[in-house]
Structures are given as structure tokens and as C-alpha cells.
Amino acid sequence: MWRWLHPYAKPEATYRLNKKLLPWFAWPGVVLLAVGLVWGLVFAPADYQQGDSYRIIFIHVPSAMWAMGFYVGMAVAALIAVVWQIRTAEWALMAIAPVGAVLTFISLFTGAIWGHPMWGTWWIWDARLTSQLILLFLYLGVMALYVAFEDQRTGAKAAGILAMVGVINIPIIHYSVYWWNTLHQGSTITQMVTRLEAPTMPAEMLWPLLVNLFGFLGVCAALVIMRLNNEILRREVRRPWAIAILKGGQ
Amino acid sequence: MAQSAALLEARQVTSVRGERTLFEDLNLAVHPGHLYQIEGPNGAGKSSLLRIIAGLLQPLSGDILYKGELRQHVRREFLQDLLFIGHKAAVKPELTALENLEFFAATQGQPCAEPPFELLAQLGLVGLEDVPAANLSAGQQRRIALARLWVSGAALWILDEPFTSLDVAGIALLHRRFDAHLQAGGAIILTSHQPLDWAGRSLVRLQLEYSW
């Protein structure tokens, strides 16, 4: 692991690798997202129960999924940063956090919009929404801890430990909330939601959803890569290689 | 002296603080019977070096060896043989001099059978043994911390600015204690802004530069 990682511990090497990787995420991401959104929002058939309002799942589901996925990614970066003391992993961790937090917020926001026609209220203590809300708090905690330290390295390490503690807790929180939810209300609402995401979902709906899933991943990964490269340049601004890049504009 | 006789060795230690390199590839061998004084301007990394040797701070690279073995592999033996007194002296302000001392002695593996009044007398703390440390002067608190030097059986002492807020008599007392420790085959690493008034030939000076 260490041998494989070591070359990329150098900020310059990471920067150059990122530059190469960026187009492979950015362009497919943008194209897939555009295709998926138009397909899902315009061409996919309307749901026989919910009509057109179900279409928000084409944004809601990918953002909710990657919100969770990016948290795990953040924890992996944290593990690398804490165990192998690699600076670029610390920066990666902090590059991921805001993107994941925004994804979580999007999933909450779209969930509320979806809930309004379905349940007649903007917010309902549905297990999914509650669990996403707690995930948002976890992201906010990591970011708040990071900015609380004057020394950014210490901040990143502390935030990394918190992210790792959080990732162990996520499944526990998730299942606790589901259990709590079934305890306190009949699960009809949840069933109505899951029906759309179950494998019984018609293919005309499933395909645009899958396309959007990868579109979201591509675009968000590209955002993370760009954030990471900005951070690398910012930290290394006095080093010759960074000066050359900034002057050369490449 | 033979290489293998070193009590402690620092090998190619590099330390970075923030984005600044404090020192690079630093080597240091600590032999029994010697006192090592680390000198240098503020911010040169004196305290960092002491903390790295003690294991409170992780160096960017490099190894610390205790009796020829990696420190992290013999952590317990190393810590049992180490006495570290940092800037913050670990004296509990709520506890009296006596209680602080008894705790230190017990954690050092030398529990006091009876209250160490003789030691308190030597340190000029008699009559104050029942006063919470918070009510004592800075110099007196420092003396409580340094009392650990008398109750410890550790061979390696790491002292960060031990002379701070001590009076002339206190400094002389400390010098005598250092001498006895070195005679007994111990080693001392310390930082000090004051030039050390040390006639013995066992003094080794290590100069750290302020570097960018």
C-alpha cells in the first residue's frame, strides 16, 4: 500500500495525475448528467400513481447515494492521511467534505420538494430523510472541526479521525433510524417510496436513473479533483513547480 | 565510545512544523554519563526535538532507537527509563506539593513508604506541603515538578527549560542533582536559553539553526 501510494504523496505528482484524470471524469459526467436529466425529466413515462412529481427521484436518488458514498471516500482519505501521514490525503479529505455536504443538502432539499405533493407537507420524519439529515450533521461536524484549528494540518488530522469515527457510526445510525421509524409509524409511506427504487421499477425509469447516477459521480468527482488541485497549488505556491504552472497557465 | 553503548539514538530525523522544515536528517547519539544541551533561537525546534525523542511528536521521517532497538518496539521499557518534564510541568494546581509528589513517585515505580519530607526540605517546600500548588509561586511550582528528578529511577532525562523561574539556590541544587545523575551513569538532554555553567567535560552542545 505504502509503496504504491508513496509517489502520489508528493503534491506535484498528485497534481499532474489529477490533471490527467480530470477530463475522464468531467466530460463523461457532464454528458451523462445532461442525457440522464433530459431523459428522466422529459421522456421517461409518468408514474401511474404519482404522475410527474416522481421525476425528482432522478436528482434525489443519485445525490442521496453519493452523499453516503462520498462520506466513505472521505473516511478512506482520512485513513490514508492519519496512518501514513500523507499531506495530499489530508487535502483530499477536505476537498471531498463540502462536495459531500452539498450532495446531502440536495438530497434533503429534493426530498422535501418531493414530499410536498405526496404527503402534503414539506418535512416528514421519514427514515431516509432523517438519516440524511444526520449525515448532513456529520459532514458539518467534520468541516467545523477542520476550520476550528488555526494550524490546517492539525485541523485536517482531527477532522480525519472524526470522519473515521463517523463512518463506523453511519450504519449504526442508519439502522437505528429505520428501526425507530417502523416503531413510531406505519411504514406505508416508506413502502411507497421504496417501490420506485425497487428492482420492479420499469426499465424506462431505471435506465435514466442509472445514467444519472454515473453522471452525478463524474461531475462530483471532477469537482473534488478540481478542489484538490486548487488546494495543492495554494499550499505549494512558493515552490518552483507551482510557480512554473501558475505563470505558464497550463 | 562504542556506537552500541548509546542509550538513545536519533537517526536522520526530519521535522516539519506547518509548512516549514525545522531540521532535516538530524543525527544524535546519547551516551550514559553525558549531558546534552540543545541550543538555538526561538522557533528553531528545540522543544520539538525533545518531544520527538520522547515520542509526543511524530517526526516526518527518521527513527529513534532506545538501546539499539526502535523506540516504538520497546515502548514500555523506554518509557520506564524516561523522565520528561516539558514546558507544562504536569503539576496539578488543585493538589498539594505532597500529593503531587506522591503521584509522581508512584507512577515512576517508587511509591513513597512515608511522606518524603526530607526531599521537600531540600527543595525548600517545607511548611507548604499542605497548600494546593495553585497558591504557590511559579518558582515553587517549578520545584515541585523538578522534585521528580529525586524520586525517579529513570536513566534518561529530557528537560525542557528546567531552569525557568528558579532562583540561584534552585539552579545550584539542580546542578548538583545533574552531577549525581551523570555520575550514576544517567544521561540528560535539556534545552536552555541561559549558557549552562558546567565545567565538566561531559557536556555536549547541539546547535539548532533557525531555518526556512
Place this chain on the structure above:
Amino acid sequence: MARVSNTALLQQLIRRDLRVALRQRSEFLNPIIFLLVVITLFPLAVGPSADTLARIAPGVIWVSALLSAMLGLERMFRDDFRDGALEHMLLLPCPVELAVLGKVIVHWLLTALPLLLISPLLALLLSLPMQALPILIVTLLLGTPVLSAVGAIGVALTVSLNRGGALLSLLLLPLLIPLLIFATAALEAATYNLSAAGPLAMMAAFLVLALGLSPLAVKAALQVSVN
């Protein structure tokens, strides 16, 4: 030289910390008084009807317990960080995890024990049915060590910050949500004369998990904090 055993060191640490805490009595009693005051606020806010109070009692007791724990947590490492005792602790010739466990035990003795003692009073104030009182005590017995152990992670992360108070709650409360869910579920079951065994078993699992894993996280966090 004499070799100090792990248990002897643990004993010494616990004894010293208890002694220090008892010298500044107000500090560890304040959170429990805060808890009592908060509990008093609820009947005043929602009305003194016994039915309403009994219905919200499990939630009120546990939310108040969580909030008051946040107040008392800081002192677990804060003073030690300031006077250097934390560094001394990290350099003791015993596993750091063990010393951390000692800290958690002291914190539990100082905060949870008073809470357990006044728990019948809390049940009385909130008209909790009598048959639920044993379950309340069991949830507190199982849950408060989790609070201390998980709390230690948060304190260890924020100890080097000057103003860690609100941040500490932001970090810790989301992590403690499962505890809240199962503790209140157990209590609720008990008030309706149902079996509380399921939620209590979950809490016991949390206890094992927290005591097993949190010393590792606390150790890592302290090593970052003393930097």
C-alpha cells in the same frame, strides 16, 4: 528499577483524578443541577398533566441527560491539557488506551453516579410509571458509559481549541442518536408494560463497541492534540 504494573498505574490515575475533582466540587455538580432545572422546565412548558408528562418523560429525561453530559465532558482532558498532565499521561509506561479508560471511568463516576442517584426523583417529577423506574436505571447504567466513552473522543479532538463548547456538541450529538433512540424506546416499552429486552440488548452492544473502540480513537485524537 521497579516495574509498575498496569493496574497500579490505572489505580493511581483514577485516585488522583478523583481527588482533583473533589477539590473543585462545583464543577462536577453543576451539570447535574442543570439537568434538574431543565427537567423542571418541561412541566412548566407543556402543562402539569400526568398523562402528557408520562408520555414525554423518556425523551425528556434522555435528551436532558445528553445535554447535561455535554456540559461536563470538557473537563475530562481540558485541565490536563493546560497543566501538562496530559503529556505525562501519554508518557506513562502503560498503554495509552488504558489511561484513557481510566479517564472514562473517572468521568463516569463523577457524572453518571449522581445521575443514577437522582433518577428516582426525575421519574417522580415527570410522572413516569413506577414499573418503568428499573428500566430507567438500566438504560442509564448501559447508556452513560457510552456517553463518557464516545464523549472522550470529542473532547480529545477539541481539547487544544480555546472555545470548544458548542463545537463539541455538534460533533458528538449526531453520534449519540442511536443511543437516544434505543434508550427512549426501552423506556417507552416499559411504560406500556411491554418487554424492553430488545432495545436494552442493543444498548449493551453499543456499550461493548464504545468501550472497545473509543480508546483507540481517543489515543489518536490526543496524539494530534498535543502536537
